[in-house]
Amino acid sequence: MADAEPHISVRDLTIAFGDYLVQKDLNFTVNRGDVFIIMGGSGCGKSTLLKAMIGLKQPATGDIFYSEEPFWGSDDPQRERMKRRFGTLFQAGALWSGMTLAENIGLALRQYTDLSARQIREVAAYKLMLVGLAGFEDYYPNEISGGMKKRAGLARAMALDPEILFFDEPSAGLDPITAKRLDDLILELRDTLDTTVVVVTHELASIFAIGNNCVFLDPETKTQLATGNPRQLRDSHPNPEVRNFLLRGEAETDSA
Amino acid sequence: MTSAACSAERGEDGALTLVLSGDWLLTGSLPAIETILAPLATAPPPLRIGFDTARLGEWDTGLMAPLVALYRQAEAAGIAVDDAGLPDGARRLLQMAFTVREREGARRETRKPHFLERVGVQSLEALSGGRTLLTFTGDVVLSFGRLMRGKATYLRSDVMQYVQEAGAEALPITSLITFLIGMIFAFVGVMQLEQFGVGIYTADLVAIAMVREMSPIMTAILMAGRTGAAYAAQIGTMKVNEEIDALTTLGFNPVDFLVTPRVIALVLMLPMLSLYGSLMGILGGMGVGLIMLDISLVQYVQQTIDAVDMYHLWGGLLKSIVFGALVAMAGCQQGMACGGSALAVGQATTRAVVTSIVLIVVSASVLTIIYINLGI
Numbered sequence: 001m002a003d004a005e006p007h008i009s010v011r012d013l014t015i016a017f018g019d020y021l022v023q024k025d026l027n028f029t030v031n032r033g034d035v036f037i038i039m040g041g042s043g044c045g046k047s048t049l050l051k052a053m054i055g056l057k058q059p060a061t062g063d064i065f066y067s068e069e070p071f072w073g074s075d076d077p078q079r080e081r082m083k084r085r086f087g088t089l090f091q092a093g094a095l096w097s098g099m100t101l102a103e104n105i106g107l108a109l110r111q112y113t114d115l116s117a118r119q120i121r122e123v124a125a126y127k128l129m130l131v132g133l134a135g136f137e138d139y140y141p142n143e144i145s146g147g148m149k150k151r152a153g154l155a156r157a158m159a160l161d162p163e164i165l166f167f168d169e170p171s172a173g174l175d176p177i178t179a180k181r182l183d184d185l186i187l188e189l190r191d192t193l194d195t196t197v198v199v200v201t202h203e204l205a206s207i208f209a210i211g212n213n214c215v216f217l218d219p220e221t222k223t224q225l226a227t228g229n230p231r232q233l234r235d236s237h238p239n240p241e242v243r244n245f246l247l248r249g250e251a252e253t254d255s256a
Numbered sequence: 257m258t259s260a261a262c263s264a265e266r267g268e269d270g271a272l273t274l275v276l277s278g279d280w281l282l283t284g285s286l287p288a289i290e291t292i293l294a295p296l297a298t299a300p301p302p303l304r305i306g307f308d309t310a311r312l313g314e315w316d317t318g319l320m321a322p323l324v325a326l327y328r329q330a331e332a333a334g335i336a337v338d339d340a341g342l343p344d345g346a347r348r349l350l351q352m353a354f355t356v357r358e359r360e361g362a363r364r365e366t367r368k369p370h371f372l373e374r375v376g377v378q379s380l381e382a383l384s385g386g387r388t389l390l391t392f393t394g395d396v397v398l399s400f401g402r403l404m405r406g407k408a409t410y411l412r413s414d415v416m417q418y419v420q421e422a423g424a425e426a427l428p429i430t431s432l433i434t435f436l437i438g439m440i441f442a443f444v445g446v447m448q449l450e451q452f453g454v455g456i457y458t459a460d461l462v463a464i465a466m467v468r469e470m471s472p473i474m475t476a477i478l479m480a481g482r483t484g485a486a487y488a489a490q491i492g493t494m495k496v497n498e499e500i501d502a503l504t505t506l507g508f509n510p511v512d513f514l515v516t517p518r519v520i521a522l523v524l525m526l527p528m529l530s531l532y533g534s535l536m537g538i539l540g541g542m543g544v545g546l547i548m549l550d551i552s553l554v555q556y557v558q559q560t561i562d563a564v565d566m567y568h569l570w571g572g573l574l575k576s577i578v579f580g581a582l583v584a585m586a587g588c589q590q591g592m593a594c595g596g597s598a599l600a601v602g603q604a605t606t607r608a609v610v611t612s613i614v615l616i617v618v619s620a621s622v623l624t625i626i627y628i629n630l631g632i
Contacts, residue, residue: 097597192345
């Protein structure tokens, strides 16, 4: 990543629920083609930060810039256009239960492209094959398992070939082989389609396997402790808390 | 942006080369899948397929989806495909797509069932629906038995909550509806009875109609739409979230825990609402009577007191109790029978309200006929 081109810039972002502060003074940059990890202990506001980035939760102050274009500072139609470049995989899949998997994937295609019904179906079939669900086009979400729902959710997030894919805990609840496949898929999408990927996770295996950039959120101080390559943070970050997290608490004795 | 195009060239050795050119983007216009697949079906079938992508521009899923369709078709026809001509990224994505093979028997065949089959399936469904309803009624009766013996697990605070929701919180809407119904009855009564010079009997008409029939039925229909629907939605959502399974695994009987408290709440509250509704209806009728008729307040009240006997009141209250049980059970039953999706919750709610209203009207008619035959 020598010619790093900033894709997402978070500047002075503060998120709060009313008077309750979630995170403050967040500043980080995601470069084009990064697999960017948002990590931190439970309850530190990882998912809330993600919601601010995809337009579900208005931040208290600060803004997020996509290719130097302000997100929350833009007017509604402009923001809607920006959102179309995103794909989001929600924690539990969030598939629309009244539609088959093919219809779930096809909805955005029907709305935003001129493809025929047959072409939409082929796209849906292809996306399902990519996530290992070949042949499940006509299943309803309540007929498949939790891990399959998650993969189908990923297929839906990829429907429009988004520039940026957001993942909320992608590998939670998946078996190791499927989780590995998902990681491979994320890297493959990055390499072939030049997708920027933002992942909320605390699965260390995934963090080191796919992440080349990250931000570490701390629930105590309510701000970011570190940002950068997770391997470098693990090996050489001055803050023991960051190293501790990345070493599964095994740095504790060293730092004491 | 140049538009995407695909043409087929046949070599002398039976090889088919697909020439892909232009930008194959989802947001652009793409050739129909049928035209891409067509050369495969021509006789004699090609021996293998290759690609020429020298003039291919930008591409995304708009290229991949037809390619995958082509691969599948070729595989089914036993034609080898040579991917050497494709861009690197596309080759890798194809490889990924075909890493996990389709699970045997996963694909669904869609076929149109024969008319007789549909009739049969629906009859069986109706039959099993009836059986479920009977089973459910039996479950509730058994649950009441356990409750009486103190063996049912439920939360007292739940019952209080349901009583408040089905009682006090329903007062405003009940007031409005029954007050207006009382007024409407009084208007009709005054118009007709004044022709015979017995306008004062409007008081009898309003009071008896409200106490015996209208208030029980109107409050029951209100509660079917308000509370019965809520029961179906609450229990249905719990079913979708596997909360009912969670109760069962902990040894709680879901009927004891969820259904019986709700039935009790509504059976207790509906007669009270109906009583209150009767009073509001009489007040509404009184307002109209006093304005349109030349009688005093005392006269109207006395006429009302003379008109209503205790058996009118008991008859009305008994109806309310029956309606309360029916509405609560219809709501809970639909909730318990709910499928596993947001859509199913909606269906369960709709069915709960429709079933409740049908049951209310049918049982009201049956009870009225019984009352008449008993001379009440």
